[in-house]
Amino acid sequence: xxxxxxxxxxxxxxxxxxxxxxxxxxxxxxxxxxxxxxxxxxxxxxxxxxxxxxxxxxxxxxxx
Amino acid sequence: xxxxxxxxxxxxxxxxxxxxxxxxxxxxxxxxxxxxxxxxxxxxxxxxxxxxxxxxxxxxxxxxxxxxxxxxxxxxxxxxxxxxxxxxxxxxxxxxxxxxxxxxxxxxxxxxxxxxxxxxxxxxxxxxxxxxxxxxxxxxxxxxxxxxxxxxxxxxxxxxxxxxxxxxxxxxxxxxxxxxxxxxxxxxxxxxxxxxxxxxxxxxxxxxxxxxxxxxxxxxxxxxxxxxxxxxxxxxxxxxxxxxxxxxxxxxxxxxxxxxxxxxxxxxxxxxxxxxxxxxxxxxxxxxxxxxxxxxxxxxxxxxxxxxxxxxxxxxxxxxxxxxxxxxxxxxxxxxxxxxxxxxxxxxxxxxxxxxxxxxxxxxxxxxxxxxxxxxxxxxxxxxxxxxxxxxxxxxxxx
Numbered sequence: 001x002x003x004x005x006x007x008x009x010x011x012x013x014x015x016x017x018x019x020x021x022x023x024x025x026x027x028x029x030x031x032x033x034x035x036x037x038x039x040x041x042x043x044x045x046x047x048x049x050x051x052x053x054x055x056x057x058x059x060x061x062x063x064x
Numbered sequence: 065x066x067x068x069x070x071x072x073x074x075x076x077x078x079x080x081x082x083x084x085x086x087x088x089x090x091x092x093x094x095x096x097x098x099x100x101x102x103x104x105x106x107x108x109x110x111x112x113x114x115x116x117x118x119x120x121x122x123x124x125x126x127x128x129x130x131x132x133x134x135x136x137x138x139x140x141x142x143x144x145x146x147x148x149x150x151x152x153x154x155x156x157x158x159x160x161x162x163x164x165x166x167x168x169x170x171x172x173x174x175x176x177x178x179x180x181x182x183x184x185x186x187x188x189x190x191x192x193x194x195x196x197x198x199x200x201x202x203x204x205x206x207x208x209x210x211x212x213x214x215x216x217x218x219x220x221x222x223x224x225x226x227x228x229x230x231x232x233x234x235x236x237x238x239x240x241x242x243x244x245x246x247x248x249x250x251x252x253x254x255x256x257x258x259x260x261x262x263x264x265x266x267x268x269x270x271x272x273x274x275x276x277x278x279x280x281x282x283x284x285x286x287x288x289x290x291x292x293x294x295x296x297x298x299x300x301x302x303x304x305x306x307x308x309x310x311x312x313x314x315x316x317x318x319x320x321x322x323x324x325x326x327x328x329x330x331x332x333x334x335x336x337x338x339x340x341x342x343x344x345x346x347x348x349x350x351x352x353x354x355x356x357x358x359x360x361x362x363x364x365x366x367x368x369x370x371x372x373x374x375x376x377x378x379x380x381x382x383x384x385x386x387x388x389x390x391x392x393x394x395x396x397x398x399x400x401x402x403x404x405x406x407x408x409x410x411x412x413x414x415x416x417x418x419x420x421x422x423x424x425x426x427x428x429x430x431x432x433x434x435x436x437x438x439x440x441x442x443x444x445x446x447x448x449x450x451x452x453x454x455x456x457x458x459x460x461x462x463x
Binding site: 011012014017018030052053057 | 163165401407411
């Protein structure tokens with residue numbers, strides 16, 4: 001699984017790194033940081049949850 | 065404008081009945097009347113999720129730069145809430161790091177200790193008035209520690225906050241003029257208090273917010289005294305009332321829905337998700353204002369520049385266009401893009417602080433008082449506007 005983040009859209013709600021701490025982290029401003037380009041199977045469930053809960057629609061799954 | 069306007073209905077968003085149970089009106093607006101008008105002012109009310117989100121994301125059309133006659137006791141716009149990008153973006157760059165989730169975790173022990181102390185005071189009594197004894201004082205602790213102020217300042221800030229947010233409750237004859245006079249008085253007190261604080265911190269800096277604002281720079285420039293005052297003003301207004309209201313809405317809901325409450329006691333790990341779901345369902349900050357900055361058409365109605373628009377976030381949070389089974393409160397909801405903290409560039413600066421306070425408070429409360437109910441014969445009372453449960457009498461069995 002691969003994810004893409006639209007950093008223009010991210011405003012720092014922080015849902016992604018709360019719901020998917022193995023996939024996302026926060027920078028100093030509380031905006032999201034993608035930890036790795038490829039999401040391993042063990043973390044795909046939480047990655048999906050992050051996508052479904054981002055109020056700015058800033059995260060997309062680019063490859064299943 | 066009038067000749068092209070389709071039939072709309074007028075809604076009163078400022079009644080206590082509506083504040084106590086807003087969902088029926090929300091449902092009606094979202095499904096039948098996405099463009100309504102507010103009673104008295106006649107200003108447009110948008111309620112659908114996609115409309116509200118669109119407006120929140122387009123400050124160049126729906127501006128936060130309000131006319132000052134609407135002001136809450138301020139002499140200038142509050143920073144960064146009442147200014148738009150690009151100036152707003154620069155302020156957020158220096159403020160966001162001070163309110164990040166990681167930084168807020170540092171105050172979790174303080175919030176936990178204070179929650180426990182508040183409960184110690186009434187646990188054995190077997191009852192409390194939740195608003196006054198828990199929901200009001202708890203967020204003030206966090207605010208005072210962020211500002212580096214002693215807890216003894218609590219009563220002063222509570223009073224000032226009420227003078228601004230709900231002056232009508234402090235007046236024998238609550239006229240608009242008297243309310244605005246009270247707000248102005250409170251505003252002057254805030255400017256004086258924080259003016260003195262700025263002088264003090266300039267002499268003796270600490271690790272608090274004002275010291276930080278004094279030493280930080282935007283484009284190589286220090287902030288002016290007025291800018292620091294305009295940030296501080298916002299922190300008082302936004303930091304105290306909103307979490308109080310949310311705590312009350314959450315506990316009132318759980319007191320009235322024992323099956324849901326039991327799920328949280330059996331599975332405390334559901335608390336963070338429950339906080340999100342109750343933010344969606346209750347949306348204590350139910351509406352936010354915007355002013356039209358460039359002419360725009362919404363649902364076939366042309367809105368002129370200068371039109372005041374109400375974005376009814378509470379309604380958008382139960383729009384079935386976005387949420388599946390929106391009227392079911394589900395702590396395991398898979399997709400929850402609620403807008404309780406707004407969205408777009410003005411996304412609530414304090415959202416991570418609010419979430420921390422709410423999660424810690426819910427956890428501590430349910431550990432210590434798992435079985436509570438509304439006092440028999442009593443009815444909780446909700447304030448219009450920001451939905452604070454101003455009267456919430458609870459009882460529980462003593463150990």
